[in-house]
Amino acid sequence: MSIVHQQASAAWQQLVSQVCACMAKLSGEQRQALLRWLSELPADQFGARNVRPLQRHISGLAHRQGPQDAREALMRALQLLGLMFGANEKGTRKVAFSEFYNQALSESMDVQYEYVVWRRAKEGAKRQRGPTELVSLCDVPFVLTPEAKGNIFKIEAALQMHHQMHSSGVNALLQGVNPSLVQFLDIRIRRDRVLEDALNQVVGRPHELKKPLRVTFISQGVDEEGLDQGGVKKEFFQLLTREIFNEAYGMFVFNEETRTYWFNATSMEAETEFTLVGQLMGLAIYNSVILDAHFPHCLYLELLGRRPTFLDLKQAMPELGRGLQQLLNFEGDVEATFARNFEVEFEYFGEMRTEELKPGGADIPVTNNNRQEFVDLMTDYYLCRSVARQFSAFAAGFHSVRPLPPHIPLSHMDVLLLNEVAGGPALSLLRDEELELLVCGLPHLDFDALQAAARYEGGFAADHPTMRQFWRVIKALPLDKKRRLLAFATGSDRAPVGGLGKLTLIIQRSGPDSDRLPTAHTCFNYLLLPEYASEEKLRSRLLTAIENAQGFGLQ
CATH class of the missing domain: 3.90.1750.10 (Hect, E3 ligase catalytic domains)
Known part of the structure; x- marks a missing residue:
């Protein structure tokens, strides 16, 4: 990097910091006006000229650890990014919500510090915060990657577990019971x-x-x-x-x-x-x-x-969604052609029953004028009302498992770490897409990352001929068989948050060449593999194993 470029970069950073400082002084009315202006920008200008340059600025600030002025500059920049995020969420999105993730900030953050400061501000603020004042990166969850939020969950879980163990131990002592029996x-x-x-x-x-x-x-x-x-x-x-x-x-x-x-x-x-x-x-x-x-x-x-929409119904029940979309798109006489009323028919233990979508629905025909209401009520019925119980x-x-927290004063970090955590507010940081990732992992599979993180036992090593054959075979498989292999070895066909590089697959030699199939201990991510005599035999035996497994491996 040249001196000229360094100076230009420093000058640019200073300029953006000044812009952010000015924006932080805007009144509520002025902020709303700016939000409206941002929401009206063309998508290319919004992303290329606003979001991405500001993200580069934030990434630069993320690496300036320590100084209070750097922290304040970072928070001002995040306030402005928050306005852009709000503009993006208003109406049709101009950029994907993932464009607001900042990898550098998410990787460099002190997760425990940010969580504790955030909890303290939420639960027992001894000072009044302004409506736009930020005290923690948890105040701007849109900037944190799913992996960072997963780490926040781990911190919260560890603190809550510690609190519950401590409380149970104290209660046990008071009752004359061995604390180790109740923790x-x-x-x-x-x-x-x-x-x-x-x-x-x-x-x-x-x-x-x-x-x-x-x-x-x-x-x-x-x-x-x-x-x-x-x-x-x-x-x-x-x-x-x-x-x-x-x-x-x-x-x-x-x-x-x-x-x-x-x-x-x-x-x-x-x-x-x-x-x-x-x-x-x-x-x-x-x-x-x-x-x-x-x-x-x-x-x-x-x-x-959050309430599901017709788009959610089309994703969950595509066949029903296609039929309702056809109804919406139909250009002729809906009432005469479809002959539907505001009721739904379903099978109940071999008997056909009907239920009204609205009071008197059995006598209300679906027409060109009310078909959107019909589709909305059908969406609500199938995704909410029919399964409400x-x-x-x-x-x-x-x-x-994570009830709303009681009002606990969090006045000191050490006290918090010892015994002051009893809630679970980290869920509020998540988008629905991110909650899904925490529950069942990432659908994208990077087998290069899995190979880099793998461990070998029993005589195998990364450069062992059988292991070279193994990875060639795996990477050549179609995606559906890669998923089946992953489920066979680990119990899930998805990657954890952070990708397959966060999962340690252990491949153990289970003997010399034989006709035995590979086996797996899914609870420990263990794959047991004989040292097959050829790559073709390895491929054949492995495919037979994964195609005959019952979802969770053979052992």
């Missing part, structure tokens, strides 16, 4: 009664869900040996997920086109079972476990309190 959420699961035992031991203990989870499996009446260092816990979530989505239970219906599950509107299962599914999802996030559970995107939208129980279970 964990201990559950004992019979392998042939996974769902039954989870229902009995999780749903009835809402006040203990913030304790660290510790699982013991029971086989033939005997406790299995081994410490739960993460693998046993992961296996519990895998087995329970498989049980919950078993068609025999009838809790969910599977959509072949979207490969997702939705609540069964005619399910006779008790609400406690849907509560358990919600708690399962909340506990998985809380314990940093990716679930192999695929719901349509509207589920995450509704969990955050099931979803309400599910949502209650999910939110019971």
Whole structure:
């Protein structure tokens, strides 16, 4: 980098800082006027001349650690970026929301500091903040990457677990009980009664869900040996997920086109079972476990309190969506052609029933003038009203793992770290898209990153001929088979937040060349592979294994 460029860069940074300082002094009315002006810019000008230059400025400030003036300059720049974000969300988006993520800032932030400052300001502010004043990067969540938000969740979970363990220990001492017996959420699961035992031991203990989870499996009446260092816990979530989505239970219906599950509107299962599914999802996030559970995107939208739209219905139920879109687009006489009223027909245990979409709907025909209302009511019926009982129980279970926090004064970081955390406000930082990532991971798979993070045991190494063959075979597979391999080895066909580079696949040599198939221990991300004599044999044996696995590997 030349001196001239350095000076030009420094001058440019100074100029942008001055612009941000001026913008920070705008009145509320002036800020609204600026927001309207930004929202009217053409998309190319909005992104190329406003968002991206400001993001470069923020990235430069992110690397200036320490000085208070740098922190203040950063916060002023983020205020201006917040205006741009608001303009982008107003009406049709000009740039993708991910354009507002700042990688440099997300990677360099002190997660614990930002979280604590944010909590203290939210819960016990001893000073009054102005309407636009920022004290923490958590005040501008749109700038934080999903991985950064995942780290915030981990901090929150660790602090809450510490608080719950401390509280339980103190209460135990007062009652003359050994504190070590009450500091964990201990559950004992019979392998042939996974769902039954989870229902009995999780749903009835809402006040203990913030304790660290510790699982013991029971086989033939005997406790299995081994410490739960993460693998046993992961296996519990895998087995329970498989049980919950078993068609025999009838809790969910599977959509072949979207490969997702939705609540069964005619399910006779008790609400406690849907509560358990919600708690399962909340506990998985809380314990940093990716679930192999695929719901349509509207589920995450509704969990955050937002109403689904017709677009969400088209994504969740494409066949129904296409029919309703045809109704909206039809240029002829809707009433005469479609002969529909404001009611919906459905099958209930072999019997056809109807339900009105609005009072008197059976006698109200769908016409050219009211068809949009009909589509809106159909959307509400299928995504909300028809499954209200099931979803309400599910949502209650999910939110019971991270209830709204009580008003706890957070006056000092050390006190906070010891015993002052009891809430779970980090969820408010998430978009629905980001919540989905935390639950079931990233759909994009980078197998180069997986290879770079892999570990080898039992005689294999990165430069071993069999491992070179293995990675050639894997990278040549079509995407669907790559997903099946990932599910075979890890229990999920998606990557954790941050990508496959954050997942450590352990490949262990399981003996010399043989006709045995590869096996896997999904709870530990272990793939056991014989040292096959040829690349073709490796490919054949591996494909046979993954195509005959039942979702979670062979072991």
